[in-house]
Amino acid sequence: MLVLSSPSGAGKTTISRALLKADTNLVLSVSATTRSPRPGESDGMDYYFVSVAQFQRMKSDGEFLENARVLDNFYGTPRVHVEKQLSAGHDVLFDIDWQGTQQLRENARDDLVSVFILPPSLAELEHRLRGRAQDTDSVVRKRMARASDEMSHWPEYDYVVVNTDIDNSISQVQTILVAERLKRARQIGLGEFVKGMRGA
């Protein structure tokens, strides 16, 4: 399980999309959300778009690995999809915030690698949020206030990437993913391989 977190606008979604495109073994954990689709987002691909009533039912039935309220919307990760992907041998990418990451650490038994994406500066973050022109001025102001909160959680993550250049940041997260797969504890069958060589 690979978790990417960052304040909104720091580049997390762009990095996630590039990772998924370049790495066919990596699949996105699709979250359920009560917020409205943004232009270009489709149901079942980017999110499962659900009503508040549906969300509350899933939550009370224990269907979420993690869930959180962000501004006026709810977000949650349905457990069943993640477990299916992991069983099939896929690595699963999570695009969630610090609250979700904390819950995921507690609720999921599978191992987890977490990466925090920082913007190069607050001014640049605001510039990017205004640049994507999909939020109202009041939403941008709320996101900027929340960015400061989100950023205070960087010490809870395994890795930190400062997103000054998007291509470089994509490459850095890919590097983390490849290196983590080389960790001894994740290389299944290595014990048998060495035993075989040693004639044991």
Add this chain to the structure above:
Amino acid sequence: MLVLSSPSGAGKTTISRALLKADTNLVLSVSATTRSPRPGESDGMDYYFVSVAQFQRMKSDGEFLENARVLDNFYGTPRVHVEKQLSAGHDVLFDIDWQGTQQLRENARDDLVSVFILPPSLAELEHRLRGRAQDTDSVVRKRMARASDEMSHWPEYDYVVVNTDIDNSISQVQTILVAERLKRARQIGLGEFVKGMRGA
């Protein structure tokens, strides 16, 4: 501190040289040894070639971070050079065996990343040892016996690379090095950077 270990002939030295060439921040920890120089090796670059008496004096004076006897020779890492390089902000590469790695973990206070290089098969290992034509038949046989011992220690390492293709293995160890530098705990000044952004 980046440690590479492997049975003799598995490609560790080739990988080390490629890493050092590509990465100017990485420097080799030069070991002291009582063995004779191989063709192309020079004193102070590949090893400090010392007499058995000199080696024993350094050992009893506590000058080694780790030392070991391998076949009929002694090897040791002089502490002073390593500490100087680390203080200067360099990453230090260690080309040592499992015995040395265990001692380094105990004796060095700096953080350590360890990578074990496995050959694709024992037959290939023997082929490589004979191919380099620098050892007598009896030394090759000793090395093969020792390879089996060395390989039994792979579970003590953070990462494992199976050296089927040398270019691919070099790239994998480079990837590990870059990813480890992105670890949150190694990014000095990040706390101040985030504090500055948050206006705290």
